[in-house]
Amino acid sequence: MNIYPENFEQKLNFDVIREHIVAKCLSPLGEELVFAMSFSSDYETVITNLIQTQEFVEIIHSKADFPTTYFLDMRHTLLGVERDLSTWLSAEEVGDLVNSLETITSIVDFFVLLTTSGVYPELKKLAERIAVFPVILEEGSRLLDKSGHIRDNASRELASIRKRKIEAEKDVARSMQAALRSAHSQGVVTKDVPIDMRGGHFLIPVTASNKRKIKGVVRDSSGSGKTFFIEPEAVVEASYRLRELENDERREIARLLMVFTNLVREELTALLQAYAFMGTIDFIRAKALFAIRIDGTMPLMKNRPHVYWHQAIHPLLDMKLRQENKRAESLGIYLTEEHRILIISGVNAGGKSLCLKTTALLQYMLQCGVLIPVGKNAEGGVFDRLFLDIGDGQSLENSLSTYTSHLTHMRNILSYHDDRSLILIDEFGGGTEPQVGGAIAETLLERFNSKRSFGLITTHFQNLKRYAYQAEGVRNAAMLYDVVGMRPLYRLSIGTAGSSFAFEVARRIGLPEDILLKASDRVGDVDLVLADSPVSTVTEEVQDSVEMLEVDITEEDLTDAMIIENILETPVIRPLKKGDRVRVKGQQIVGVLMQMQGSLGKVAFGELQSNIKLNRLELASD
CATH class of the missing domain: 3.40.50.300 (P-loop containing nucleotide triphosphate hydrolases)
Structure with missing residues (x-):
């Protein structure tokens, strides 16, 4: 049993601490580690965790250009291609993989390069264990352009297909324009008739009475049956050639993505370790940001x-x-x-x-x-x-x-x-x-x-x-x-x-004085401030000094202070007793002596209470 009770964290609101740290994370990778963060009694583990966080605090304070973009969790994608050898990464997934791997490479370089190698030793140890993937990055950059689309020159075959595809698209447009001119010259359609696109086909809308005047394929009709949508015969042939080229393009892209995916499959173990490293850095960074917010430091x-x-x-x-x-x-x-x-x-x-x-x-x-x-x-x-x-x-x-x-x-x-x-x-x-x-x-x-x-x-x-x-x-x-x-x-x-301070609080809220005096008498020898303790109360001067300096004082400090004070001024104990009406010598204000201890008396002047030397007090006349 290391932590007791089970709801230890809830009793202390440590779950709120977790929420604040999670809010600083850049990715689910880091968030998972925040939720998994747990108490350790191993000294080396605790020290390492604290030093890593302290080092990252220093990075933030230094305003160093530390990479924080593309903290992406690619583990699910990587595990997916590991489970199913017939699948391949999409172009979007390739882009996310390349961008996040570039971030990991930049993080590793930040810690390992000579300019910072001796500054953050614990974080450097983490980075030195992580592989980078120049081949994957190079192939990914060759495959995708900056907008994340497959490059035309990703392969010679793809470049050829896309060139022929452009010509086929032009043929479709030319064929459509020729069919429109012919239909207009025959009076089948008006000059400004709009071309419709349905199901990937370019169509001309015509009335039911004119549908047989245009050679082509009827692809659709209106709900009323008054309008038919026809793909002209010449357009059908040109569109067929275009669709063949589009299919060729998809097959070639799939082939290229499969080649890249197989390259990734060869490095799956190291890649998963790299993303675990990214999560650890995200986690440490979040702890560091939280530490800065609360002025946290490492003792x-x-x-x-x-x-x-x-x-x-x-x-x-x-x-x-x-x-x-x-x-x-x-x-x-x-x-x-x-x-x-x-x-x-x-x-x-x-x-x-x-x-x-x-x-x-x-x-x-x-x-x-x-x-x-x-x-x-x-x-x-x-x-x-x-x-x-x-x-x-x-x-x-x-x-x-x-x-x-x-x-x-x-x-x-x-x-x-x-x-x-x-x-x-x-x-x-x-x-x-x-x-x-x-x-x-x-x-x-x-x-x-x-x-x-x-x-x-x-x-x-x-x-x-x-x-x-x-x-x-x-x-x-x-x-x-x-x-x-x-x-x-x-x-x-x-x-x-x-x-x-039960009597003081009671007096403050207005309990009658006679009640308090009788209660004080009934307390008897069970003093309010431990009469048998070595140091039970503090003189006015010592207490004022403590509060002014706002320091923590020890029992020995107080004892020494009171001994010195007693040497300087030998206390003269007057024949006073608890409950007497007293006043300070030379003063007119009358109070009640609530308690005596050693050379001190606690006197209540209405709601105000003070510790005063007994030799400064005298009985007040009735």
């Missing part, structure tokens, strides 16, 4: 499970936002041997699921050979297996509840995960009673960690955040949230757990 690849992405962006979201002149927020996502599993927490609708989907989609794209939108100096790796549990997964047909569905996914993941697996779980442990769900989730997390699996897991459970602080190989991460503007920032901060 520095490692032959091991590894994710070290700066400025990773969800490509489909970014494409949508660009239409509104906006851009998706970039993420710093890091899964290494030292820190294999990220536990991401934060407010609802704050971007946790987006972070998970971005990771899953980009890793899948990468191992499908598609360049991904990440920053400079990003590093990537190869996983043997990807496991995804996202969405409620309810099934009416199978009578599965949300939680049962999650457990089913967990059972399957447990059966196959190892140290080369990437596990992606959204809302880990959710869907059931929190205490039980959290306990099961923590036990599963321990198992994942013991097998040294890699993972990105979103949750609200405090016990999982605590586990991440305590367990080797696991880290907390938070989706940043603007508590002043009450809006998610969609930026990931690694090293500290996030808060669900």
Whole structure:
């Protein structure tokens, strides 16, 4: 099991990625390869696919004159003449074959000629294996003119036939004009009577009473029977000679086409390989064009499970936002041997699921050979297996509840995960009673960690955040949230757990303050921001700096910053308690002390909330 579940692609909208790439293809040859594109866990295959695409991106950026015309799929035609030895290619098929083979030759020359031989090494390897067909091209060009018709001089016999055919056509015209003059002189037809053409015969329309006055063959009559269409006798004889020459011409053309087709039959295997090469080039080119559209690039690849992405962006979201002149927020996502599993927490609708989907989609794209939108100096790796549990997964047909569905996914993941697996779980442990769900989730997390699996897991459970602080190989991460503007920032901060900001959101939507205070008291020792974590919250100054620089900070960075700050200013803890009405010294605005932790207090001033040093606060008089 390399990919789980079966609808992995649909859950991540990878099918939409395919559609965008298909739209860039020039032929069904390339389109087939896009639909056949699949996840590979073989490092060499992944590397080759990525380098080929990156090289083609460079070709496009260089504005080189790369051939893109006549990307024609001739496989069905070639297989047809292979199956039936009595058939031959039509003139149109010969033209398509020659034009597309000229394109293949131009592509091979582009990569193999000395001027570019060292520039695109992986694409050159593809081209060097492909034969070109100078004899077929020469014979095809000798057979057809530029408009795709058989040349008069394709053979001496054909040239002679066509010369005699021109004379025969003139004889038919002369005979017809003579018959018309004779009929007019006899008063059988008027001077301006139109000549009719029916069934390949030149005919004179006459009335029923005059039909016997012209020697010839009656070929047709009107529905009323009042008009008859006669081919004059002299015209019959001239037309017969013309039709004989036309038959001779068709036989000679068929002979020439059969000779050419037999020449093609001798090279069928190599020809089919050449068209497969054309399809591969079309496929790679389409991936390169898509990469340019999403700012995709190739990270520095490692032959091991590894994710070290700066400025990773969800490509489909970014494409949508660009239409509104906006851009998706970039993420710093890091899964290494030292820190294999990220536990991401934060407010609802704050971007946790987006972070998970971005990771899953980009890793899948990468191992499908598609360049991904990440920053400079990003590093990537190869996983043997990807496991995804996202969405409620309810099934009416199978009578599965949300939680049962999650457990089913967990059972399957447990059966196959190892140290080369990437596990992606959204809302880990959710869907059931929190205490039980959290306990099961923590036990599963321990198992994942013991097998040294890699993972990105979103949750609200405090016990999982605590586990991440305590367990080797696991880290907390938070989706940043603007508590002043009450809006998610969609930026990931690694090293500290996030808060669900349940009280802040509740206050924002207007729940009474007394309800919030009583609820806060009932929370008791289960602090909102993990009171027992090494670093649970960030001072005003440090947080402002993080948001201004838009960088990913680590647990160690925050700890060092707070130690330095404590040295510079020894905190004086006032005898304050949760729920006190307080104000900043020297200020008149009164707020409510919602939470205390270390030297900091979280104070709500109406809808605004801020972390403030306790030694800057004082009790407000009633």
